[in-house]
Amino acid sequence: MNFDSPLYRASLIERYATVLADVCLENGEAVTAYCSNTTRMKTLAVPGAEVFLSFNRKEGRRLLYTWETVSANGTLVGVNETRRYDITAEGIANGVLSELAGYREIRRVLPSRGGSTVDMVLIPQDDRFPVCRVAIVTAYLKQGVDLLFPDGIYVWNRKVLEELDAALDAGERAVLIVLAQRIDCIGVRADWTADAQYVTSLKEFCDKGLEILCYGCTVSSQGIWASARLPFMF
Template sequence: MLFHNPLRQAVLIKRYKRFLADVELENGEVVTVHCPNTGAMTGCAEAGMRVWLSDSANSKRKYRFTWEIAETFKGQLICVNTHRANRVAGEALDSNVIEQLTELQQLSAERKYGYDNRRIDWFARDSQHREVYIEVKSVTLADANQGYFPDTVSKRASDHLRSLQDMVADGHRAVVLYTVLHSGIENVSAARHIDPKYAEECQKASKAGVEFYALGCELTLQAITPRQELPVII
């Protein structure tokens, strides 16, 4: 996934109201930018961090800039724009980065499924013509090289796991694809210390046949590139 225009550098002052952040541009101007991330953003939004912004160049937008990348004080890059995860995951599925998800056909995004018509991030059919339902999760929370999901209590994430179990019970494949958008993460685990209910639902889902994979990516200021599968600890 390429950033179509060069990102603008800034320094983070603070993030607030979930979707807003104040930053100082290189020319010293302080501006409010859109923060496309509903999570706690632990370790991703510390005052003084270098950040990079995409520029809509649209004077009619209330917030011209969107926060895309943060750099930790150790020099690790994090994509804080969770909307990027689905696109990166789609590129990985297209290019067969995850061995167990190769040769998928009829790949399509945002398809409705289940009794309540919720949306799955990616739908496909495998080489055995089974339907494959793929839920993408953006992972940015790190402790050393260990990644965790979620970064805050998420009833919605637990609900997704139960819906995926329903798909398995109906004879289909169901997948959770953790898309790692933090350059320092080497494996992914359910964040039991943050959301024990989600961790319990992961174990139930895994026993029921839901598949769990993690996608490692190369992050630069020009692109986010899916590279390899990472270990998942349930």
């Protein structure tokens, strides 16, 4: 997934109200950027961190900048969660996510109040085979060489599991993609201390047929691309 235009370098002043971040541009101007990330970003939203912003002058838009990536210990990390669909869809189309290859069509499921929590539905070539419902979640908290998932209690994560479980009950294929917009990790570990109830349900649904696919990404100033399959460990 390529960025639409060059990114602007800035220094993080403060992230607050979850979706807002004050930053200082290279020219010394302080601006507020949109932070499209609902996770805690414990080790990423550090004052003084080098961040990179996209710019959009779309009519009616209040905040012109969006926080896209951050440099963490020399590694670029993508923080814009809304990019997860495009990264995944491109990875499926170009064969990187080979486990999801061979489907006739990728249908995007747009978010809506009270609507579906999955991100895409894959339509098989042959109608005799089941559709595949795919939900994409993100992992950011790094510990050692692994990422921890989840990094807290999120109602949305539990709703996602409920819908994927319903898909399994309906005879459909259900896949949870854990996307890491970074390349400096070798695996993803379930964090029982963050939300034991969620992880317990996740393990039960895996025993029932839920598939977990974890992928790391190559991140640069030009874009973000799914590039490496990572193991998931309970």
